[in-house]
Each structure stands twice: as C-alpha cells, then as structure tokens.
Amino acid sequence: MTVERETWRALGTGVHVLVTDGDIAAATAAVRAVLSEVDLAYSRFRPDSELSLINADGGRTRRISPLLADAIATSLRAAVVTDGRVDPTVGRAMRAVGYDDDFDRIRSRTDPISIRLEPIPGWQAIQFDSRARTLGVPKGVEIDLGSIGKALASDLAAAAALEAMGGGGVLVSLGGDIAMAGDIPEGGWRILVAEDSDTPPDSDGEVIALHDGAIATSSTTVRTWRRGEIALHHLIDPLTGVPVDSPWRTASVVAATCVDANTAATAAIVRGASAPEWLAGFGLAARLVGTAGDVHRLGSWPAASEAA
C-alpha cells in the first residue's frame, strides 16, 4: 500500500491528510470543504462565524445550523461524561486570561494582565434542543467549543474524505487530533506521540501503531504565553475559571472517535491526580506525562518503542 499526503494550515493549526490506495486530491478537497464549514460555523476568532454572532448576542433562543447543532451536542455530551471538567461555557474565561485572538498575536503581547476571576456558568446554562435544532445562550455566557470542536472536525473530515474517495483509507490530523477511516496501511497507522503536534513524524520518540479508532493529545506545554509575570495556557479549569494547575502536563488517549479521545485527554489533565482511575473506568489506552517529564502508560497503551 502506498501512502500519499498533503499538508497545509487551517483553523490556526497544521492539517495533514494521508491516503492509502485512494485519491489524495478528492480526499484533500473534501477535508478543505469540511474545515471551511467548521470555520464558518463555530470559529471563536472569526467575528462572522455563527457561534461568534451568538456569543455576541446572548439572551435569546434561535435555530442553528446542523453543523453547529452537532458541535453543541458533542460539547454537551463531553461535559456530561467528564462530570463538567470539559465545559463549553469557558469562552468568557478564555478571553479573561487573554486568549481572545489568533495565537500568534496573543503570544506577542507581553504586558501585564489583570485577571478577573469570573464564575464559569456551567454547561447546564445552555438551552439546547437537538430535534428542533435551537440554542439558547444566556446573556454573558460565551461558548468556546475549543479542542472538542477541532476533534469533531477531524472525525467529520476523515469520514468526508473516505466518502469522496469511494474506497481506500484516510487519516486526518488536525493539530495532532487524529481520525482515520477506511483501510489501514500494513502494520497500522504509525503515530509519533509528542507533546507538540508540529513535531516532525521522523523525530526521535515513542511511536505506536493504530489499527482503528483515533488518538488525541492535550497539553499545557503548547499554546502558552506570558502576561507580565504570569505564565498562562489554554486549558481552563471550570472550577476556577483560570488555567488548570495539574500534575499532568500532557495526556494522549486512544478512543473510538477523535471526539472521545480529545474529551478524555482534556479531562485527564483537568482531573489531575484522579485521572488514571477515571481513564481506567472507561478501559481507555492512555499516556500521561507528569510535570517532571515522567511517563505513565495506562490501560492497553503499549510499552515504549523508539522511532528509528
């Protein structure tokens, strides 16, 4: 089986489409179309996105697009299964800690920030009817679909690419959130487990093979910035409304879908010390990296194997 790839940037992150025995052009076109729709539906940094318009005009219930409805349902399910550790109502808290723009611009700001601790409204504040496809967001509540939205985009893009190819196999990585569909290369899709998704895949490090499902990684070591003397990152603890202080700096999880993998990875960091027990309860294969760099392989995660 031959593997072809296309790489570009979209939604502020790296996109990789790999195809085995399929039409790479068709797959790429399908992925681009999905990402374009995602950008328009729920980008937080695009003022004319459907979600941005809703966040700017809270307090009323409106009918939303099928894609945004899918994303909202996905984020609410993530909130339920993580006992609120992954919560879509962190939008205002994200802005409060300075994450309110394209990340390159955020990183360039170094002046001191005044952090205003604000209550996280909690996902229960959202009024969502999946059948009527209506969404009600109270005034002052801002939804941020964050990494769950990115993982959903990976799942949708992989499915769309396979359908466009009409056969073969495809892997889609959107900022390290990896979904696959269709046939698998001999030996599986080989994944370098890194903390930064921009790490070249031929770098030294731990490599595992996936034969189905998906993998996602959350980390407090990437998308970090400083404002004055304060070091900040993008993983908000819904209990406090500020970046989480966790014993884990990075969590990688293998699950049936990229959404599930991302949900579990993010929740693991937010949960902290109780993460191993929580992950074990779902029988998930996971790899946690402690703040000192100590690596913990959980469930069916394979023993370490270094890249050639």
Added chain:
Amino acid sequence: MKSAHRLTAAERDRAIVRLRELTIGAAVASVVATAGLASVAAASNAGSTDSSGATTAAVTGSTSGSSTTTTPAATATPSTTSSGVTSPTTTPTTTSGNAHVSTGSS
C-alpha cells in the same frame, strides 16, 4: 444518562486553594470572591443533554517491510453511549520505523 458529578469536599478545597494562589501570585485587579463557589455550585448541579454517537474503523494488523508491528488484540465491541467514552475495537500496538504523523497539542 449519567448525572453531573457532585463535588467532594476535597475538590471544593482544591478550587479554593487555587483561587487563593492566584489571588496572591497574580496581578489581580478584581477578584470576585464568589467565583469559586458559584462555579462549584454550577458544576454540582445536575443537568441533562442529548448525546452524539461514536464510530469505528476498519481493523487490520500485520508486519510490513519497513516496520514491525505486534498483532493487535481484539477488545470489546464499542458501543454508542452518552455516559462514557469508548475504546476502539483493537488496542494500539508497539511498532518501529518512522511515524506517518505526530499527535500532540496545538
């Protein structure tokens, strides 16, 4: 449907400690003293929502010329659920050779 988690005393303490740390260590212009308690209350309240499904992908496993891979072991069939996240049908395996792609945060 699984109800929302009711916080333990230890979890509330952790939230309060974190708030205190930030109050002391950061340039805090305005601290809403009830922030932690309000968010604790929000997280403690049960709620309900709709759920979305999970998917599976094809299963294969072998040894290729450019890399070696252990045979994947079958696990429980995944099922769609709103009360948990699901594992894939096969477990990840060890392998050698260059990776196709990297996972990581972005």
